[in-house]
Amino acid sequence: MNRFAALLDRMSYEAGRNAKIRLMADYFRTTPDPERGFALAALTGALSFANAKPGVVRALIMERADPVLFEMSYDYVGDLSETVALMWPRLEGAPTHAPLLSEIVHGLSTLSRSTLPRRLADWLDGLDETGRWALLKLITGAMRVGASARLAKTALASLGSVTPDEVELVWPGLAPPYEELFAWVEGHGPRPETSNPAPFRPVMLAHAIEEANFADLAPGDFSAEWKWDGIRVQAVAGTGADGVRAVRLYSRTGEDISEAFPDLADAIAFNGAMDGELLIVRAGRVEPFNVLQQRLNRKSVTVKMLAEFPAHIRAYDLLVDGDEDLRALPFTARRARLEALVTRLSSPRIDLSPLVPFAGWDDLTRARADPASAGAGPDAGAVEGVMIKRGDSPYLPGRPKGPWWKWKRDPHTVDAVLMYAQRGHGKRSSFYSDYTFGVWTQGEEGDVLVPVGKAYFGFTDEELKLIDAFVRRATINRFGPVREVVHEKDEGLVLEVAFEGLARSTRHRSGIAMRFPRIARLRWDKPPGEADRLETLEALLR
Template sequence: MNRFAALLDRMSYEAGRNAKIRLMADYFRSTPDPERGLALAALTGALSFANAKPGLVRTLIAERADPVLFEMSYDYVGDLSETVALMWPRPEGARPHAPLLSEIVHGLSTFSKVSLPRHLADWLDGLDETGRWALLKLITGAMRVGASARLAKTAVASLGAVTPDEVELVWPGLEPPYEELFAWVEGRGPRPETSNPAPFRPVMLAHAIEETDFTTLDPAAFSAEWKWDGIRVQAVAGTGPDGARVVRLYSRTGEDISDAFPDMAEAITFDGAMDGELLIVRDGRVEPFNVLQQRLNRKTVTVKMLAEFPAHIRAYDLLVDGTDDLRDQPFAARRARLEALVARLHTPRIDLSPMVPFSTWDELTAARRDPTSAGAGADAGAVEGVMIKRADSPYLPGRPKGPWWKWKRDPHTVDAVLMYARRGHGKRSSFYSDYTFGVWTIGDEGEDVLVPVGKAYFGFTDEELKQIDAFVRRATINRFGPVREVVHEKDEGLVLEVAFEGLARSTRHRSGIAMRFPRIARLRWDKPPGEADRLETLEALLG
């Protein structure tokens, strides 16, 4: 555990991508199985413990330290794992003891809910501050050491003569502690093969396109299609060795969501793997994303919900057709196979994402600006931009730059007033970086009042973060635990220009609306709060 803790500690202070890869590669090279495989699982988010949750950590520290002191410390530090690691009082006479990472993972996975607190307390007593911090990071699942799953897989690939893309391709069929993966990468074993008849395939992602990119791209080499406002899914079906048919619906990250969408699973009558967008379609029209949210993240779904929120896949690509793996073929060839497959399905729950005709970038610009006139018709409200794909591009895992681009529609903006702020986490734990903002509306007595309409914690630069943090500290008028209320009068306060992708009606928000993907676009020091926008402006966007 100490070696894993030292790895996390060094990575948390290392800013360079290549340096992080070297740190992980050195650890994997010098650490035996199964320890290195479990570390890889932790870094890629593949570990989950049913009985070990942040609430358990809070309960334990409340038994060992003054709860008020803990809350004050947590407010100051901003990170649960770091706060508890620093505050944890080692009992008199307790001997230092660092268990293996494998011992801890086994215990977290097998100890009962009743016995786990005692074992966790014993581990915390035996570890030093860094070890406690790493253990608590493992439990909370929030590593925050600047290493994505892709970066960790790149480090694994560097141990041998394979590429990160090759690791990505075999990854979905693997389970911790990944001994067969390390054996293959190091040349000691064969390439891992999955026996799953309906496996997940790593998805291909796009880069956001900039205006300057168009000058280097030939429009004749690309195709375009609408970017729909749903969630990316992969529909997979196949027949196992026992003759049983297996159908799976995966999210973009490979999570099996089949149980939440049994209506969709019934419509997957083909053998192969299809890439598309999961939507809700009622009366032949694509519903907004907030309607799809009624079906997301549910373990069970009722008959009523199936009827009120019918699922639908709008197909983008075909990865496997029967037993033919098409990923090495160009997009144009895969698209032709996809069109033929969808034509054979005869189901209203799966259709094609239509192509957007264009011959120049100006024509595509016009289509993006007005999807209704460019063929999206009644579904134009669910279009969030266009996807631009090279006709000759194979289907590659990850986010290779060049073959695929995404060009989202310009966001909406609103001038809102900063109302509340709280500290961030990790490197932002010393800054007030999470903001709640509001717009003006008519109060119960006819006066102008601010009503919160959203929260945001990104979009600003480091320098702007320092400016907002300084404002929060000098303009605080009230405190509610870790949250600070700042002055927000007509003539005093801070106006934020907020960009967002869309709005939806909401019964959970006091304003009656919910913003999608709000972010801080600009600080309006030049604008008095009294001139910020009104709720009626947002209501007009909803129609």
């Protein structure tokens, strides 16, 4: 465990991508199985422990240390793992045995909820500060050492002659400690194969396009399609060696979400793998994302929910058709096969994401600005923007730059008045950085402000200092950690708030919930009385 902790510590201070790869590769090369395999699993986010949760860590530190001191320290440090690692009081006479990473992973995976806390306390007693920090990072699931799963796989690939893409392709279906994977990469074992008849395939992602990119792109080389406001999924079906057919629905990260969407099982009436967007479609119309949220993150669903929120797949791409892997084919060829499959299925639960016709970038600019007039029709409200895909691009894992681009619609903006503020966490614990803002509406005795959203990002460090200074001098009331600031027609601070969309909400006094709100600009030039009204937001919902 100490070697793995040292690796994490070094990586947290190393800014360079190649240097991080070298650190991980050196660790993998010099560490035996199964330790290196569990380290790889930790770095790629492949470990999860049912009974090891942050609440267990909190309860332990509350027993060992003064609770008030812990809360004050946590508020200042801002990271649970780091706070507990630094202030953990080791019991006098406790053994100083540093457990192996494999021992810890086994314990976290198998110990019961009642026995885990004592074992965890023993491990913390036996480790130094860095070891404790690494152990707690395992439990909280937040490594945050600047290394993505892709970067860890790149480091693994550097041990031999395989490419990171080849590692990505065999990764789904493998389980820690990946001994067969290491053997293959290092050249003394066969290529790992999964026995899963319906395996997940790594998805292909797009880069956000910038204005400068268009000069280097020829419109005739690309196709465009709508970017829908749902979640990316992969529908997979196949028959195993035992003759049993398997149907799976995966999120874009490979999480199996099939149990939450049993209404799609019959629709996936093909053998292969389809890439698409999960949506809720009612009366032939795509519903907003907040409606889809009613079905997400559920282990099971009721009959009523299945009827009220019917799931739907809008297909983008075809990765496997029967037993044939199509990912090496160009996009145009895969699209033709996809169109034929969707037509053959003739299912009300699966349809084809339409292509957006355009002759040049000006045409696509107009379509992006007004999807309803460019073919999206009544579904225009569920369009986030457009996807731009090279016709000759194969389906590659990860986010290769060049083949696919995403061009999201410009966000909505509203001028709102700052009403409440709360201090942040960690580096922001000394600043009021979490803001609640509102717009005007007609009340019983004239205009009143109603909250419409909260935001804690979008501003620069310098702007944060300015807002914090305003909050401190303009506070008119306190509610625990929350400060109410002056918000009159002629006194207060107006914030230009950018957001992706709106939805009806019974949890908000205004009846409206914003999606992804962030502070776009400070409007020191605008008096609060000239901020926007609730009616402006209501109009966007119509």
